[in-house]
Amino acid sequence: MDIIACIKRVPDTSEADVVKIDPSQKDIEKDRLAFKINDWDEYVLEAAVQLKEKLGGTLTAVTIGPKEWDEVLRRALAMGADSAIRIDQDVSADDPHIVAIILDKVIRRLPYDLVLFGAQSEDFGSGHLGAMVAEILGIPHATLVINLEAEEKKIHVQRELEAGTLQSYTIDLPALLTIHTGINQPRYISMGGIRRAMQKELQVMSLSDLGLSLDALTPMVKLEEMRLPPKGKEAELITGAPEETAGQLAKILKDAGIF
Amino acid sequence: MTLTNFRYGDVIHRCFRCGYCKFPINWMDVNNCPAYARFRMETYSCGGRLWLTRAWLEGEIEWSDHLADILYSCTACKNCEVKCPLSFNIDILNMMIAAKSEMVERGEIPSAAKEFLENIQRQGNPYGTSREKRDEWMEGTGIEAYQGQEYLYYVGCVGSYDTRGQETARLLGKVLQKAGVSFGVLGNDENCDGNEVRNLGEETLFEMLAEDNVAQFQGLGVQKIVTLSPHSYNAMKNDYPGFNGVFDVLHYTQLLQELIRNGGLDVSGGYNAKVTYHDPCFLGRWNEEYDAPRAILRAIPGVQFVEMARNRNGALCCGGGGGNFYLDLLGGSEDSPARRRVREACETGANVLAVACPNCLTMLEDAVKAEGLENKLTVRDISEIVGEACVIK
Amino acid sequence: MSSILVVAEHRNQTLADVSYQVLSKGRQLADQAQMELLAAVAGVDIDAYAKELTRWADRVIIVNNDQLEEPLAEPYQKLIAHLIREIRPGIVLMGHSSFAMDLVPSLSVELGIPLVTDCVDIFWQNGDILVTRSIYNGKANASYSFAQSETILITGRVGEFPVEEGQRQGWIEEIEFAFEEECDYKKFEGYLEVEAAGVDITQAEVLVSVGRGIKEKKNLEIVEELARVLGGVVSCSRPVVDYGWLPSERQVGLSGKTVQPKLYLGLGISGAFQHVVGMKGARMTVAINKDAKAPIFSVANYGIVDDVLKVVPALVNKISELKGRTE
């Protein structure tokens, strides 16, 4: 089975107070942040490697981003990907439509039975890139996949719906899936593995190599402004008898839209 | 899959399961391997791990989550190395680490170990807290950045991030200031020392950390280092020379002992308590420094010093080594080594349990709470006791 | 712009909550711009839904077709594409459900129309529609505008838009819709209900977290009650697991789970480093602890220094009161 895994790199924003807005108000301040592979994409790679170990075939990892994004491809190569392709273009804040068009062009050049995406990204989290690419490629898809079993010509998947319900499908290959966290336990990638993966080839392509130009790709959605969500930063002590403090707190929680 | 690439294949069979590796100095009990003490099963002793590793090597068993947990519950306390009667004892701990290395290379390690290592790769500390916050512990202390002072004060991850560890890091800084020691710190440019990374079997990551740290220290012209944590002390003293990083490395208790002896530090303020002392593995068994901390405690007026039954190279590990202050594979039971250890401390009648390591501090303090001994026993780092004795607020 | 179309979703004989939520928002946007609000619902035996929807929509379009009985992406994509081509609404609005996530991206590509998903706000500005999304796991907000397009596609985040009572009496229009061919490459095999027993605290938006300060296992009852009125889940510190009061999957911290909820309410938790390391990503932290010096207060946005066993019952009452007023 030939598999393509589309992955990305994101800033580590797990702590609440590390996110600050850049003066342009179109981005967050990134220069002091650490970066990592998108959480969902770790599960993508694990799922892909497990399929390859079981069924053979090839695994290609693809990303679109500047040079530093090689890091996530190296992880993929260390995990067992046969080849890796980076499209040298920063599209991280662009309309996913544009990203989908670029990925379609990359994927078409490669052999594939199965294309895997993360169900969403930790940064923008729109969760719609994968299914868009499937539609452009003209292949069936399933999003939010939490169980996956593959045969020669078809796959059985379960999607995770709300409130503990799963939805089962059988889908003919080729197909595209977006993978949800929890589908497997991603393995650790050792530094030794990453160092050895430095020897594997990593292909870099430009938009023009794909017959595209940024000018011709017009976004349909435009980012206007980024802001921090309003919140009382300082610790504020609420004092009084239990009735009073509870009343004040209830009001604060209501105003914050908690209930 | 069986274990391959194992460099101790020709000696590992020499373990004949005598079981000495889980004893303290004498034969008073059999619980001095912290992992064995916690689970009371031979598999969790050094000998048990060696037999499992050999079985894995010879294809009798396969890798499993359980096997990984058994290997990672070793705290690298070195009790076994000290107690094993056979000459191959110099390698037994390395054999267990080598088996972990194999798991690391395959990516099959306990999920907490995975987090631990990935956090260090990304943020230079096991907690995954931002690198930009590494210097928060020193706010308001007036401690300077290192720029050619006599000593580099290397704080380490626990001292930099753990709130309890931060208190000791600050106090040690103030003690050094009071004694007029010329020193500076690296602040946000400090990186993990790698000691636990090595014990977890992530050799290449350890090499990278060691190489980077050595290059950084040399670039700044560092010659003398004083560390808060015995873990950092161990890595810098014993491993960094292998990366061309030869420095004059001291654990802070060694420096304080010297300062007290030569009159550089006045501890006449005293400390009124009955104190017992827990030897940290990376100061004690790993580096055979048993005297400096004791000498400090004895030098402080008011301190009534008592030994626990198990002490010096027979001390029971707190259970925090080998990354277990994070992995916590030994927690959650009355038999957890830290809880056994604080009960033992209580038996001496001491009201203060002195430690010389921020890991031991967090482990044992937590155990005091879990045992409900808060009213009988307080855990204090020696830096804090000295701080009080030289009247630092 | 002509009209706003809300596509309603139903399963197990109930209309999804989020459909009511985006319907209310749709009503508001339509009123502000004096547009017509349409709702669409499809499947079999859908008259009751349609009637329900007329309370908000000016016109409800119903499509009786057994292939549309289950919320499945492929048939619905065909239906909605057809409706958009026929009706030409300015905005199509859906709840950001797992159903919509499977459906709207392909729909937007098929029709070549813009899409923004999982919006927390939708509003008019100088005659244009703008949306706000919550990004970086709630740590920042971003607003977006749309390029010129006859129709735009928006999904709204679950729970973000309050349901306002519908005052309309719209009319119902049935539309004939038949599928040209069956979808043979993707076969729906059914549903599976997984054990509800395993609570995933990492997914919860609201965590009511208890520590040793709740003293006894039986005090968990009132805490569960608080979690229920807040629509949240109970999590805990390690001693609570050690005592066997809650299972280990509820533990937050270094050796437990790392959580990033919208609200973290710490009850009788001291805030030890090993605990805080697991919840420092929370967007709002409130602590109730009787010790004013407890370190948890230094990471909290709001704090009450008092006995949890006194404050929690009062809090349950106050919240129920406030909720009663709006519902």
Ligand SMILES: Cc1cc2nc3c(=O)[nH]c(=O)nc-3n(C[C@H](O)[C@H](O)[C@H](O)COP(=O)(O)OP(=O)(O)OC[C@H]3O[C@@H](n4cnc5c(N)ncnc54)[C@H](O)[C@@H]3O)c2cc1C
């Ligand atoms: C290796 C290791 C890993 C650990 N991992 C974790 C982990 O993953 N998660 C975790 O939580 N801990 C962990 N710990 C334990 C941690 O160090 C703390 O011991 C623990 O978090 C304390 O839990 P607590 O706050 O519930 O209890 P305590 O620290 O005992 O705090 C109880 C609090 O309740 C307050 N209180 C008491 N009665 C009342 C009342 N009636 N009303 C209001 N307040 C009251 C007290 O003032 C006190 O502040 C770990 C420890 C170690 C060593």
Ligand code: SF4
């Ligand atoms: S190093 Fe310590 S924990 Fe590990 S096997 Fe030896 S005695 Fe046990």
Ligand code: SF4
């Ligand atoms: S490791 Fe040494 S002490 Fe332990 S059982 Fe084997 S031979 Fe005996």
